[in-house]
Amino acid sequence: MSKKDKVQKTNAMRELERGGIAYEWHEQEEDDISRGLGLRMAQEAGEDPDSQFKTLVCVAPSGDHVVCCIPVAEELDFKKAAAVAGEKSLALIAIKDLEQLTGYVRGGCTPVGMKKQFPTLIDETAQLFDEIGISGGRRGLSLTLNPVSLAEFLGATFADITRTPATA
Numbered sequence: 550m551s552k553k554d555k556v557q558k559t560n561a562m563r564e565l566e567r568g569g570i571a572y573e574w575h576e577q578e579e580d581d582i583s584r585g586l587g588l589r590m591a592q593e594a595g596e597d598p599d600s601q602f603k604t605l606v607c608v609a610p611s612g613d614h615v616v617c618c619i620p621v622a623e624e625l626d627f628k629k630a631a632a633v634a635g636e637k638s639l640a641l642i643a644i645k646d647l648e649q650l651t652g653y654v655r656g657g658c659t660p661v662g663m664k665k666q667f668p669t670l671i672d673e674t675a676q677l678f679d680e681i682g683i684s685g686g687r688r689g690l691s692l693t694l695n696p697v698s699l700a701e702f703l704g705a706t707f708a709d710i711t712r713t714p715a716t717a
Contacts, residue, residue, distance in 0.1 A: 559686030560652060560662030565694070568702045572694040574685055598622045599674060601682040601691070604658045606651060606667070609636040614650065616660045616669040618683065619711050623672070626712040633670055633708040659684040659692070660703055669705035671696065676707055 556562075556574055565572050602618045605625055609615065615634045617625050631639040648654050651663040660669050660683065675681050675696035683699070685692045700707060 561659045561686035564662040570698050570702050572692045575691050577689050600678045604660050606642050607639040608642045614667045616667045618671045623711040630710040657687040659686050669703045671705050672711050673707045673709050
């Protein structure tokens with residue numbers, strides 16, 4: 550294996566390997582982390598944006614956290630996600646709290662290998678694909694894996710948790 554074929558493993562990669570979950574990794578040049586980064590990365594990689602998932606960490610009024618994985622071009626429907634999670638409501642956690650809570654930075658957050666395992670919801674559309682892409686645990690690194698294997702590994706629930714983004 551050449552140096553080019555190696556990658557510095559992340560917590561997510563190590564956890565998947567410990568769990569016997571097959572995955573492939575892909576690196577892209579780190580971009581700015583502006584809105585729509587996941588969609589741009591999917592397009593640049595020639596991937597179907599519907600099969601590429603972003604990870605959003607939410608907080609309930611109780612202070613409990615819920616992780617939501619949705620297609621990069623979609624928006625989280627907070628009401629739907631809260632209902633599935635059995636919470637009154639959900640809101641995104643503050644970006645400044647993300648790394649301390651999860652161990653991951655914005656643009657590199659993944660549901661695998663967080664400091665603590667939180668209840669996880671994966672949009673039901675993931676089941677339409679043999680493989681989906683998720684963040685690999687740092688900006689510019691993505692992992693491709695089977696969504697059912699991912700959900701079983703995380704104890705995640707598939708549910709309808711998105712809404713179509715409003716157009717400007």
